[in-house]
Amino acid sequence: MIRRWLPNRRSIALRLMGLAVVMVVGSLILSGIILQALFVANLEASVKRDLEAAMTRLIAVIDPSTSTPSISAPLPDPRYETPLGGRYWQIEALDTKGVARSRSLFDQQLDVAPQANGSIVHWTNKDRFHLILLSRDITIDGRPYRVTLGEDHDPIHQASQAYGWDIGRLFALMAIAIVGASWAQLQLGLAPLNRLRSAVDDVRFGSVGRLEGAFPSEIEPLVSEVNALLSEREELAQRGRRRASDLAHGLKTPLAALHGIAMRLRDKGQGDEATVLDDLAHEMSTRVDYQMRLASLRTRTGEHRESSSLNTAVLRTVAVLRKTQDGENLHWMAQLGDDPDVDIHRQDLMELIGVTLENASKWAHASIAVSTATAGAMALLTIEDDGPGIPDELIKKLGGRGMRLDQNVPGTGLGLAIAGEILDINGGAIAYSAGERGGLKVEVRLPLARR
Known part of the structure; x- marks a missing residue:
């Protein structure tokens, strides 16, 4: 609030207010000097008239x-x-x-x-x-x-000084009143710009899709240009999604054909060649899915930031994973603090928590501990499993695209890479370390949503 009323050096409000103060103070000082000079001149003119009358009597x-x-x-x-x-x-x-x-x-x-x-x-x-x-x-x-x-001349000098002090006090009060009125007028005049900024924030955080509201005629062209730009960006994003979807669908048919060729080769006894084709088709399919998911994340988070409940996302994800093959035999422990709202789209948050908890469920032996807390302007999500753990020299490699430390465990190695991409887009961070339960400890930090 204080920062709003104390504009910075580049502020239009500060420049206009500074100009108003200089003009008001300068005008009042100049007016005071002129009025005092006129006052003295009138007194001296009155004295001259009296002296001329006395001169006539004295000569007589x-x-x-x-x-x-x-x-x-x-x-x-x-x-x-x-x-x-x-x-x-x-x-x-x-x-x-x-x-x-x-x-x-x-x-x-x-x-x-x-x-x-x-x-x-x-x-x-x-x-x-x-x-x-x-x-x-x-x-x-x-x-x-x-x-x-x-x-x-002393009475005139004394009267001039007294008059000057009276004018100074009067003009000081006038300066305060005029400057205060100028500040109120300035705030009233700049109020549409504050509404425009709030409208832009609403668009940025996903509350609305366009700038809405009544604005002065001087700002209407700017509002129209911004709305046109938003429409153009939305159209480009939709076009990009359609092209990505068309590309994915276009690749599925050749990939399915490769699987069919692999099956025919295997029926002919050429198992090695069939396995190579299956692996290539599976790798290409995995890469396509990965890029599609990233494209969706960039488009969504770049245009529609929202406030999402961290605890709600954790509870929903745990409820889903408990029904999976890896999660139904695990003991899930959730220690959730005050429900923090984080600055991330709800779907991105679900994706982030899903891939991190899914990774923990693949490696855990019997239990997984999940906790949430706040640390300053960040929300902290901690996930710890009791799995075999990871050597310190390999922990730094976690999160790399396609990085799989154990080929015997199903997966593509892209889950934690996607988690890293989500956090990069939303201003968060992820850290890996050895947990107290013997397995991996994952700490995810996300910025709190703006109140």
């Missing part, structure tokens, strides 16, 4: 009759009279170099050149005294003056 009260600049009446804002009160004015007589300042300036001197059209400037002295200034050159009764008004 300048007294040009004195050599040192002076005003005939104080300005109404009390901040001009409070040292470092936040509002400041300065008047400089350009002809006499006399200077008049507001009490709020205390011991500060505004040394700013006049700006064209009375534009706003930012002024900072060595004491980090940061002001917004408006300065103009005027002439009153023929005397030149430079009039400067200023206001502290």
Whole structure:
């Protein structure tokens, strides 16, 4: 479940989500910077309007009759009279170099050149005294003056910081909400792909033969192509089975003819030649049956994987073998654990258990022990007989096609080879060793079925 919600680096969901996060975060950061800049610009514009109005009032009260600049009446804002009160004015007589300042300036001197059209400037002295200034050159009764008004920039800076923090908190919540909504939208948009994957799994494990269900129009062409491919594979498999069946039936007639020729040779007294023909016909018939069984296994397991009960297959196979000539005189002991479902087709499982138990019944003297268990993600089937056993140097040769260690025991030597083929196809393994009962011990491992 965790892996599903944490996609890997090649995931479309991760790429789209990463792009959404970058776009959302980048857009909000850029928006915050622009909004804060607009906020500061509006505050400074408001200050400029106030300074322009104050400039008009200050110019109106300048007294040009004195050599040192002076005003005939104080300005109404009390901040001009409070040292470092936040509002400041300065008047400089350009002809006499006399200077008049507001009490709020205390011991500060505004040394700013006049700006064209009375534009706003930012002024900072060595004491980090940061002001917004408006300065103009005027002439009153023929005397030149430079009039400067200023206001502290710190309140604007503090308001800008507070506004920035408020925007940051608001945009952080918005980013979380937008990213969460984007993730939900992404999951909803990719849900059809998850359904498609589940449908493919159903086909792979044999639950259905085709992709079924309603899919969006964008995915329908892919579904149609996959279904067409499945149909083509099924047709090729059916064609292969028919050709294999035709080949087998086509060979049966010549093989029967060989047996007939062998019988006529034996009637004529040519027993050796008849025996050679019988052996050749029997070997060819055995090979044909073996390849037919393998062809059936490959076709079935490659396309129709299913979940099968291991214990049920063991009990059914034992019940059948107990009625055979080799098995009716044996004591069968089954120690079955929790019923594990294995990832193998039921018919393949029956074939696998059948050939391994049949091999044990041929060699056992009196008893056969069968047990099942689970070990991690694998199911373990153990078969042990009390037969004569096999030398260690020959155990490694078991499972080879046509390998018969004792020619006196009936059989073709292909049973364990078929068991090996079944396990190779289904991801299992088989191991042979000397058993505690004196005979052969066979351990078969099969992957557990997916829950």
